[in-house]
Amino acid sequence: MEKDQDKIISDVTTSEYKYGFYSDIEMDRIPKGLNEDVVRLISVKKNEPEWLLDFRLKSYRHWLTMKMPTWPNLKIAPINYQDIIFYAAPKERKNLNSIDDIDPELKKTFDKLGIPLQEQKHLAGVAVDAVIDSVSIKTTFKETLAEMGIIFCSFSDAVKEYPDLVKRYMGSVVPYTDNFFATLNSAVFSDGSFCYIPKGIRCPMELSTYFRINSANTGQFERTLLIADEESYVSYLEGCTAPSRDENQLHAAIVEIVAEKNAEVKYSTVQNWYPGDKEGKGGVYNFVTKRGMCKGESSKISWTQIETGSAITWKYPSCILRGDNSVGEFYSVAVTNNYQQADTGTKMTHIGKNTRSTIVSKGISAGHGQNSYRGLVKVLKNATNARNYSQCDSLLLGDKCGAHTFPYLEVDNSTAIVEHEATTSKIGEDQIFYCNQRGISTEDAIGLIVNGYAREVINKLPMEFAVEAQKLLQISLEGSVG
Amino acid sequence: MLIINNLKASIEGKSILKGISLDIKPGEIHAIMGPNGSGKSTLAAVLAGREDIEITEGTVTYLGKNLLEMTAEDRAKEGIFLGFQYPIEIPGVSMVNFMKTAVNEHRKHKGLDPLSASDFLKMMREKKELVEIDSKLANRSVNEGFSGGEKKKNEIFQMAMLEPKLAILDETDSGLDIDALRIVANGVNKLKRPDNSFIVITHYQRLLDFIVPDVVHVLYDGRIVKTAGKELALELEEKGYDWIKKEIENNVTT
């Protein structure tokens, strides 16, 4: 038996984080540190119009007056902003017209990650925007989508080509004053994806953005803006990975979604940033502001997240239900293993009448992991007949980890119906032994139990990614029960 | 098939099994009886490979191999099945998924390809009929919310699916109504072959009316203190364990 345990432990220490490699790509990096000149330099590097520089400077000046929030249930080592590189981009080659002009080393990186930069027939159902460090390097199927009037491009391109759309919507859901990390992002954001679905169009393929941190000492500050015009539909997926490094890397992103009348947006995340090593050294700080506005009546925004990576996750994908009859959903699985910490959840703000929201949160803690659910359901005075159903479950593997729930309710309308259910369960040695006795290995048993537990959320992912997510869940928990 | 020699085991430093020897041949059914807390379930758990029990002495040979060196899942795949006294609930994992994984792990071990979904479902259907288990149970999570009797029938169902060489049934008859008892017994009898064996742990002679044992053992305070034919079960039913306790005490004092 001892031998078996040793084997599991050695399996785990060798089956390290799969995406931890570093690619040697020729990079253009600016010096470390943050000040007004750095903000200007980023803007220059990106050839930006005046109005955007103003937005950045306004944000930066505001950020200087802010303090990092201390309310999350997280232990965060102090972050030295003068020690971070705020812009790093692969050196641009002239005339980047075709895929062949992309640095082969870059192409290799994305091949290794399994992200197709080439438009391949068998992957015709997914369009990809690939972002490495501070810039987007390639967006596939741009032309195919353009024929339907769908805009899917890097944020930088959108600033140049669709300035009116960007001006109108950027900051309309997450204002530059929103919170410490969102404000920082507004000052120094580098790139990200932009997407606009015109009126009446159902986007025929999954849109996805793949984020990769590659450079050392570099922060990643991307910004995604997704607009679904009236009667449109889009399903969007983001994935992310980073090399294994001993120091912590900061990732502070913003995602803004706007859904107009009768529009539906499904936003899925498979977050697999480097989680740090077994002792809790290194890993990405994932401090992200994601918010969607159900602006028009009967619009719908649905967040699905599978959070397995990052040393620390601080993230609350939220919905502002402004349109009457609008619907917000949040489905989440968050895993913390080893020394990972997560404080994640959502905020559903009911403003319109007959607005409905659903929250399903499944925390999984193993090792010394700490997992907190934090959610706010807010029903404003005029939101008659608002309904919310929240369910938040915690699953514990072992007895050194922790699960915490912080559900908040603010209801100002007496017609609201708000339901909350919570459970905590534990994968017991009894369950594992029962599986073992039927010929199922411990790792497979955990996989079965965890995937059963998380099924309700995984089922919400686009089919193409559900299987990946299942595997990821199992891998991220490997060795958590000896 | 199974040879246990002077097996001693303890849990958290407390000695529970105090020198057990047993020899079970292919095709035999052995019944183990004995008062509460005498170590019957502990013996079953040791044979199945539970890790929190420390083996302090003795050997167990199963089909010529050192059983104690094998992991629990390897023992299972080599044909040892334990019908749990208290079957475990696994919420969120459907019986179908659970059994499919188990059956295919067994097949992999034998060098066979996994069953196709339709073949697997056909097999489920056949075995469900064999043990007369309610169809609906198989679509629910493993043992979750099953009644006591349903859990026991589910153990027999799983046994039927996995076709073990050595099945250890730990009080599978407890909590069963008369019909269920007959079904469980029938299940066992239908699975009985000249090359497989059963260890049936029970408190009640009535099960042994249906499943006729070759040998009956009495386990008392971690030792097998009496071994005889099936009439021993009748005697125990009539007289209880006191006379055996007295016999032992007399042996100790004399």
Ligand SMILES: Nc1ncnc2c1ncn2[C@@H]1O[C@H](COP(=O)(O)OP(=O)(O)OP(=O)(O)O)[C@@H](O)[C@H]1O
């Ligand atoms: N995990 C444990 N920790 C401490 N003692 C234990 C543990 N498991 C079993 N025991 C003890 O070992 C002894 C034997 O228990 P076991 O379950 O094997 O008895 P049994 O013969 O199956 O009884 P029953 O007829 O009631 O099922 C009991 O005294 C029990 O309290």
Ligand SMILES: [Mg+2]
């Ligand atoms: Mg028992």
